[in-house]
Amino acid sequence: MGRTYGNDESASDFLALSDRTTFHPTTIIPITIFNPLRADWDSSWREDPSLPPFKEQVEWELEMQERADVVVFYFGPHTDAPITLLELGLCAPRKSAIVACHPDYKKRGNVLILCKKYGHVVVDDDGKLCDAVYRNFDER
Template sequence: MASPTLDPAPTRCRVVMAPNPYTTDQPKIFLSGSIDAPPATWQSLLTAALSHLPITILNPHREDWDSTWREEVDFAPFREQVNWELDAMEAADVVAVYFNPKSPAPITLMELGLFVRGKKMVVACPEGYVKRGNVQIVCQRFGIEVVDNVEQLADRVVKLLGDLGVMKEI
């Protein structure tokens, strides 16, 4: 007798990649952090850990990003990307931040500075990140806990969603 095939648990979350629109009634999580090379990125690990929740994940990674793109205000694709990210962070119920120890992550530091006052941020900053002390002090000043890894980041996202009252069910 053949053994039954087990289907993986259904995914309840929706992932929206930049620069796509994201109109939704679900709680929104923005992924702020360095864009790592596949296959195992912090974004994919966090998304997998949250996939059972009825949420929308706003991921700024673009499959069509071209290294020849100019990072200048008059270059339309770049301007579109930056505006999508800013709009998505403002629209998010939670901004999940990850500082990869292998990247200086200057944009992530800027995003931390822009949104740390809103109390809707969770931060993972592993040992080895070059500006870890700065991140810890800024987060401490504004009452944001700093965790060490993606697993803890996922736990804090779920807790913050509950604390903010934006989850109908967890």
């Protein structure tokens, strides 16, 4: 499963990142990050609920998104990011979200419309994403 940074007593953010962007706000603000990226992930695993590691990963991600105070998304320019897009759709109506959506992301229009509807912050890159997370933390 993914990794948790920080401790359970701090605010928590779930990272839904379409690629391995650099994101390390725990060095400045006291938050817990639930990061779904895992070093032991095997891309040959079938996306099948009967496959235990796949099922455990998906269930862990859903649980951590539920626990998170804020869900942080990054849509990069070189991927379709269908799972990240799905997670945004699940999160947007009921959770606080901060979204970075690169101008070249193929589904940027969908992301912008959804975020506008639910009042979520959208920035263009991962550098601005960190700033948005810091601002959100200051407002809590």
